[in-house]
Amino acid sequence: MSDFQTETTPTARKQHKCCECYGVIQPGQQYSLVTGCWGGDMDTFKTCMPCVEARTWATVQPEWGGDGEHLYYFGRLDEDLADLAPEIRSHDGRRFHAYRLQVLMTRRRDAGRTIRAAA
Incomplete structure (x- = not known):
């Protein structure tokens, strides 16, 4: 839990790297910017x-677990989806959706590597 934090949704003026998929946030694209203090350390x-939408979907799943209070750690979305998918026992397509979100993250990560290698 944070000591304090702010969240905004700015439009990128330069290229950024997503903290979840490590893909590229291009100029002109909106992104989530969270700045705060966790355990006495400031971070951004x-x-x-797409990762914000995946995180939002994952954290509302009943299988997310926890003690009623959602705990989320930035930079772990891929691992969280990998942990969540096998926990989903229903046959309504949610397990497939969790795996699909992981694949999409991997594609953005690979595309980001290609863009950074070309620069």
């Missing part, structure tokens, strides 16, 4: 909108 996290 920039998250692309």
Whole structure:
């Protein structure tokens, strides 16, 4: 839990890297910017909108677990989805959706590597 934090949704003026998928946030794209203090240390996290949507979906799943209070750690979305998917026992497509979100994150990560290598 944070000591304090602010969250905004700015439009990128330059290229940024998503803290979740490590993909590129291009100029002109909106992203989530969370700045705050956790355990006495200040930090900033920039998250692309597809990862924000994936995180929002994952954290409302009943299988997310916890003691009623959601705990989320920036930079762990890929691992959280990998942990969540096998926990989903229903046959309504949610397990497939969790795996699909992981694949999309991997594609953004790979595309970001290609863009950074070309620069």
